[in-house]
Amino acid sequence: MSSESHSSLLDAIKGQPKQVWITAFAAVIAFMGIGLVDPILLSIAKGLQATPSEVTLLFSSYLGIQAVAMLVTGAASARFGAKRTVLVGLTLVVVATALCAAAGSIEQLVGLRAVWGLGNAFFIATALSVIVGAATGGQGGAILLYEAALGVGLAVGPLLGALLGSISWRGPFLGTALLMAGALVLCSIFLKSDAHEKRPPIKLLDPFRALGHPGLLRTSIGSALYTAAFFTVLAWSPFVLGWSAVAVGLIFCGWGLCVAVAGVLLAPKLAGRLGERHATVVAVVGYAVLLLVMAVPSKPVLVVGIIASGIVSGLLNTLFTGTAMSISDAPRPVASAGYNFCRWLGGAVAATLVGHVAEWFGSPQAPFVVAAVLCVVAGGLLSIKERKPDPKSVPAEAVLVGEEF
Known part of the structure; x- marks a missing residue:
C-alpha cells in the first residue's frame, strides 16, 4: 500500500x-x-424471558442480513446513486429501531434487528464510498475518518445503551431511532445529489468475482476469522461478567475509546514501520494471545482484557480495511462488497454459536479459547506471501483493468 494510506488523523x-x-x-x-x-x-434476557443463546441472536440476525446485503450494496449504489442508497438505508434503520422499542418478544426483536442490519448494510458500505470519493487528502485520510467514526460509534453505543438501559431496555432503541432520524434529515439536505451522474454498472456476482483474487480472498477470510473473535468478546463477555448495564456499558465505552485511538493514531504508525501485511499478522496473533488471557476465570482479568482488546481491534479494523482496499485491482465498491460480506458473516456466525460453544465445552471461558484459535488461523493465512504474476504471462489489457482500492 502506498504511503498515502498512512496519513495522520490531523x-x-x-x-x-x-x-x-x-x-x-x-x-x-x-x-x-x-x-x-x-x-x-441481560436486561433483555430478563425482560423477554430469553436464554443467552436466544439473546445473542440479536447480533446474529443483524450481522447475517448485513453480510448478505453487502453483496448488493455496490449494485444498488451504481444503479440508484450513493445519496439515495444512503437515505434508504437510514430510513430502514429509523423504522427498525423505533419498532424495536415496542417489541413484545425476543423473536420480534431478532426480526427487527435483521431489518436494522439491512439498513445498516446499505448505509455503511455506501458511506465509505461517499467519504472516500468526497474527502480531500486521498484514500488514506478517508479511511482514517471512517475508522474514527467506527471507533467513536463503538465507544458511545455501549455508554448510551447503559444510560438509557438503566431506565428500560427499550430506551436505547428509542434513543437510536431519534438520533438516526436526525442523521437522515442532515444527509437528505447536505449530501449532493448524484441522480444524473454516470456510474459504471456493477453486477450482483461482481463481488464474488473480486474474491477470486488470492490476496483479497485471504484478507477477507482472515478478517472474517478476526471479526468472529471480535464479536465473541462483544457478545459473550457481558454474560461472563453478569454485571449491571451501567457497569458493562462503562467497560465497553473504554473499549470503544481504545478502538478509536488505536485505529486512527497507532495503526498508521505500525503499518508504516512494519508494512501493512506484517503489521496485520503481528496484531492478529497478539489478539489471540490476549484472548487466551481473557479465558482465565477471573472477572478483573477479563475486564482488563476487554479494554486492552480495544487497542488491538482498533489496529486490526484499520489494517484489514486498508489491505482490502489496496491488494486487488477491483473497483472500490466491488471489492468492498466482497470483503464486507466475509467480514460481517464471520461476526454473524460467531454470535450465533458463541453460547452453544460454551454449552458444548461446559465452560464460559471456552468461546475465548476458540476465538484465539481462529485468530491464529487468520495470522497463518495472512502470512502467505502473494505470488507476483510473470509480466510475460499477463495480457497487456489486463494490467489496465480496475482502479486502485
Whole structure:
C-alpha cells in the first residue's frame, strides 16, 4: 500500500467538505448500533424471558442480513446513486429501531434487528464510498475518518445503551431511532445529489468475482476469522461478567475509546514501520494471545482484557480495511462488497454459536479459547506471501483493468 494510506488523523480532518462530516456523523450513529445492545443483553434476557443463546441472536440476525446485503450494496449504489442508497438505508434503520422499542418478544426483536442490519448494510458500505470519493487528502485520510467514526460509534453505543438501559431496555432503541432520524434529515439536505451522474454498472456476482483474487480472498477470510473473535468478546463477555448495564456499558465505552485511538493514531504508525501485511499478522496473533488471557476465570482479568482488546481491534479494523482496499485491482465498491460480506458473516456466525460453544465445552471461558484459535488461523493465512504474476504471462489489457482500492 502506498504511503498515502498512512496519513495522520490531523491531515485527514483538514479542509474536508461538509458532506464528508455529515456522512461521518451518520456513520458514528450507525456504528453505535453494534454495541448498543451489549450492556442491556441481560436486561433483555430478563425482560423477554430469553436464554443467552436466544439473546445473542440479536447480533446474529443483524450481522447475517448485513453480510448478505453487502453483496448488493455496490449494485444498488451504481444503479440508484450513493445519496439515495444512503437515505434508504437510514430510513430502514429509523423504522427498525423505533419498532424495536415496542417489541413484545425476543423473536420480534431478532426480526427487527435483521431489518436494522439491512439498513445498516446499505448505509455503511455506501458511506465509505461517499467519504472516500468526497474527502480531500486521498484514500488514506478517508479511511482514517471512517475508522474514527467506527471507533467513536463503538465507544458511545455501549455508554448510551447503559444510560438509557438503566431506565428500560427499550430506551436505547428509542434513543437510536431519534438520533438516526436526525442523521437522515442532515444527509437528505447536505449530501449532493448524484441522480444524473454516470456510474459504471456493477453486477450482483461482481463481488464474488473480486474474491477470486488470492490476496483479497485471504484478507477477507482472515478478517472474517478476526471479526468472529471480535464479536465473541462483544457478545459473550457481558454474560461472563453478569454485571449491571451501567457497569458493562462503562467497560465497553473504554473499549470503544481504545478502538478509536488505536485505529486512527497507532495503526498508521505500525503499518508504516512494519508494512501493512506484517503489521496485520503481528496484531492478529497478539489478539489471540490476549484472548487466551481473557479465558482465565477471573472477572478483573477479563475486564482488563476487554479494554486492552480495544487497542488491538482498533489496529486490526484499520489494517484489514486498508489491505482490502489496496491488494486487488477491483473497483472500490466491488471489492468492498466482497470483503464486507466475509467480514460481517464471520461476526454473524460467531454470535450465533458463541453460547452453544460454551454449552458444548461446559465452560464460559471456552468461546475465548476458540476465538484465539481462529485468530491464529487468520495470522497463518495472512502470512502467505502473494505470488507476483510473470509480466510475460499477463495480457497487456489486463494490467489496465480496475482502479486502485
